[in-house]
Amino acid sequence: MSKVTNIEEAVRLVQDGMMLGLGGNVLHRSPMAFVREIVRQKRKNLRVVKTAGGHDVDVLAAFNCLKSVDAGFIGYETGFGLAKFYRKAVEDGTIQANEHACYTVMSALRAAMANVGFMPIKGMVAGDLITQNDYFKIIEDPFTREKITVVKAITPDIAILHVQEADEDGNGFIFGPKYDDILLSNASKKIILTTEKLIPKSRSAMNFKNVDIPGFLVSAVVVAPRGAMPGSCDVMYDVDSKALKDFLSISDLKELNLYLQKYDHQDHQFR
């Protein structure tokens, strides 16, 4: 049976307080259309995990949807600057920034993937990240008796991944860099794919060896052309620098709502 649904229905799978794993990296291939629909449906207290986030986390922060963010880096790249809304919310104490080294996010997801409670990390040996965060502990290796830092598993309730092509069963193809999407797909309880293009099953079957996200793991498929905008999506489009700069110059709620409205039509093309 087809897993294709529209974006409003797919976002209804997201409940307040859930832990979401967002695909892509910084400004590349983030599930922005889905993120904007989360905002429109006014989800609250969400927790987000990602090695390196950017505009996605900043939009969720701007509209007050977040409780915490587990990440190694949150920012736009050189030239755009800091994630303005995320930064302000952390400084105000409304979002808890759980800083990781990017690798410790991966290790926490690897633990979830293997269904164990924690994962040892070789390189995490000193500093305030270990002492100030309760998700790191230093324990004794039971075999060598040496000290080792471990990170607590992070199991996203839903991974939201934006891909270039998928079929109605959810077999997804990523073009270009895959970033941490495969890891997220294996660590999460559910997967929702948003895809630039829906392709026939006959076509994905011809190319089955290159499927990146196996359909049997996927709960829903949303057709979302230009769904990573204003970020980039390899092969399809590069970043919309003007839209990002405009967003970062916003100073009130009215302008924030205008940002959302600008994408209303584009985000709801397939109902």
Place this chain on the structure above:
Amino acid sequence: MQNYNKSKSIHPADVMILQLAAAIEDHETVFHGVSSQLPMIAAKYAKAKHAPNSTILNIPGGVNSKSRNLSSYSSAGKEEWYDSESIFPLEKVFDLSMRGKLDVAFLGGVQFDEFGNVNASVIGDYRKPKVRLPGGAGSAVLIPTVKKALIWRTKHDKKTFVPKVDFVTTRGNVYRIVTPLCTFGQVGGKLVVLEISPLSSKQEVIENTGFSLSLDNVSIGVLPTQAELLLIRKIDPQGLRYLEF
């Protein structure tokens, strides 16, 4: 901004690229991350000049990407993935470093103290910060495991080089910190100035560093040659190396 340019045609970014590239030797494995245009160009420079057998790794997973068309805003995008020799994703780069097989990693930071503590996390308190910074990315696991941690920072002032950092994102094993004014190394756990930029002076370094330094036996570096500048410009015709200034 301070007036760095004593020589009109040479920008501090050019001197920094040569300092960073000089730390890369032939046959080494080299990694740079996000928001890292200056290191990306330094790594490409080293490979083109004195380290032809080095292996350059990055976030999207491209190995020795030969892409000529560098992104105007990103050092972690598709441009660094295409025209590669093979694909080696970030997860594997970290694992490589954990196994002791990563030679060089380029890392950022916003505050440093004389004991080599690095802060890329917050100004102020961790839970109620005055400024929430982007975060240390991979630094906390790479600095302890990579053979040479190369840190670059385009600001050199008393807010950057402080007596005590607000937060220790990571520490130890800092091989070099390269700034527009000088290059630091670490001796006996303490930061020492190894060389002063030919565009700066001992006095400027002292005035802009928040802890005491001994500069008695420190020399001033030489200006880049015309051939070196030409190669930098060939690798970076867009001037991405100026983005952070």
